[in-house]
Amino acid sequence: MDNERARELVARERRRVESALAGLRGEIRDEGSLGRQQTGEQEDAGSSLETEAVSVALATELAEQLAAIVRAEQRLMQGTYGRSIESGLPIPDERLEAEPLAERTIEEQRRGDAR
Numbered sequence: 001m002d003n004e005r006a007r008e009l010v011a012r013e014r015r016r017v018e019s020a021l022a023g024l025r026g027e028i029r030d031e032g033s034l035g036r037q038q039t040g041e042q043e044d045a046g047s048s049l050e051t052e053a054v055s056v057a058l059a060t061e062l063a064e065q066l067a068a069i070v071r072a073e074q075r076l077m078q079g080t081y082g083r084s085i086e087s088g089l090p091i092p093d094e095r096l097e098a099e100p101l102a103e104r105t106i107e108e109q110r111r112g113d114a115r
Helices: 003-031 042-078 093-098 106-114
Strands: none
Touching: 003 042, 003 093
């Protein structure tokens, strides 16, 4: 994969993740403290707690994706983007098109996920 296309894919991922993360952080902030919200029915308090827990979990996942973007940007600068961080083998362009933040070949990823 050429550098220009790789940079475009990683930049697109950065925009997507930063936008989603900003939206979630805004929602969490707007919801305020659960302690202040729990003035209604017990069911409402439970629903609010569940909603906030999901929002926080999503924000955590997006923050992890942002860290993966930073690592991909570092690999782009070092000239190692598109190569497995585990073996150094090339990661197929098709995989990078589908998953621009891929750090390993599909086989290596499967082995890691199985552990």
